[in-house]
Amino acid sequence: MELDWGLGEYELTAARLAPAAGAVVDAAELEVGEVVVDVGCGTGNASIAAAERGAVVTGVDPAERLLAVGTERVRDRFAEQVRFVKGDAAALPMADGSADAVISVFGMIFAPDPAAAIRECVRVTAPGGRIVFSAWTPTGPLHRFNGAIFEYMRTALGGPEPEQGFRWHHPDDLGPVFAEHGFKGEVTPAKLIFTAASIDEFTSEQGRHPMAIGGTAALSALPDGEAKLAGLEALITERINEVNEDPLAFQMTADYVIITAAPEA
Numbered sequence: 001m002e003l004d005w006g007l008g009e010y011e012l013t014a015a016r017l018a019p020a021a022g023a024v025v026d027a028a029e030l031e032v033g034e035v036v037v038d039v040g041c042g043t044g045n046a047s048i049a050a051a052e053r054g055a056v057v058t059g060v061d062p063a064e065r066l067l068a069v070g071t072e073r074v075r076d077r078f079a080e081q082v083r084f085v086k087g088d089a090a091a092l093p094m095a096d097g098s099a100d101a102v103i104s105v106f107g108m109i110f111a112p113d114p115a116a117a118i119r120e121c122v123r124v125t126a127p128g129g130r131i132v133f134s135a136w137t138p139t140g141p142l143h144r145f146n147g148a149i150f151e152y153m154r155t156a157l158g159g160p161e162p163e164q165g166f167r168w169h170h171p172d173d174l175g176p177v178f179a180e181h182g183f184k185g186e187v188t189p190a191k192l193i194f195t196a197a198s199i200d201e202f203t204s205e206q207g208r209h210p211m212a213i214g215g216t217a218a219l220s221a222l223p224d225g226e227a228k229l230a231g232l233e234a235l236i237t238e239r240i241n242e243v244n245e246d247p248l249a250f251q252m253t254a255d256y257v258i259i260t261a262a263p264e265a
């Protein structure tokens with residue numbers, strides 16, 4: 001099932017991911033006037049963080065609604081410095097060697113062909129440039145929570161047993177692909193903490209995520225859709241209580257990594 005990231009209210013999630021955008025941009029060590037490409041830019045968190053450090057940024061994403069939100073966000077502050085264009089990680093709409101830094105905050109990891117996405121990021125990186133991106137890790141409370149939901153959806157929709165895909169967080173998978181292009185990378189662990197006044201507040205917000213909207217529509221279309229939706233709701237309630245780290249409100253830790261890759265010296 002192809003996901004339309006323009007569905008629902010991704011903006012709510014973008015606000016939660018903003019600290020990761022800051023961390024990726026910090027890791028890119030941008031200098032004023034540098035040219036940056038933000039792959040899978042969504043509503044522009046990392047593009048804006050890069051512009052705040054003086055970079056000239058192009059945000060690329062397939063989701064037109066999110067690009068429109070990004071364009072509105074930069075209109076008054078960074079209209080001269082940031083532009084958003086429709087595109088895919090596997091076919092970036094920019095010239096070879098045109099970017100001092102290619103950055104991505106949980107964006108390029110959604111490209112269906114990881115090798116093609118990495119090849120494109122390398123292609124547009126200028127000599128001496130760097131690629132910096134974030135990827136989720138299969139550890140910690142967020143992973144346990146999402147893993148349970150994905151497994152429920154897969155079973156309900158009759159999807160195949162998941163095969164081990166490309167591990168965007170893992171040096172064993174990243175190393176050989178980057179090495180093919182003469183790049184070498186480093187993987188640094190990081191954490192995001194999601195908080196809310198209550199479990200209900202968090203779950204109702206998550207219900208506006210594009211994946212939740214798309215998943216709910218897919219379950220509703222099943223002959224026993226109502227029962228499947230009720231089952232999903234029960235699972236979410238059970239699992240969110242299990243992962244909640246704050247008995248008086250809501251807190252969940254999300255593990256991720258920041259990957260920094262550059263041409264081998």
Ligand SMILES: C[S@@+](CC[C@H](N)C(=O)[O-])C[C@H]1O[C@@H](n2cnc3c(N)ncnc32)[C@H](O)[C@@H]1O
Nearest residue numbers: 005014040041042063088089105106107110111
């Ligand atoms: C989790 S969101 C991250 C958005 C943004 N970077 C942020 O930090 O809020 C994932 C983004 O990847 C984009 N995306 C999905 N498939 C993509 C692809 N093949 N190439 C580039 N971006 C893609 C989605 O449209 C979405 O905006």
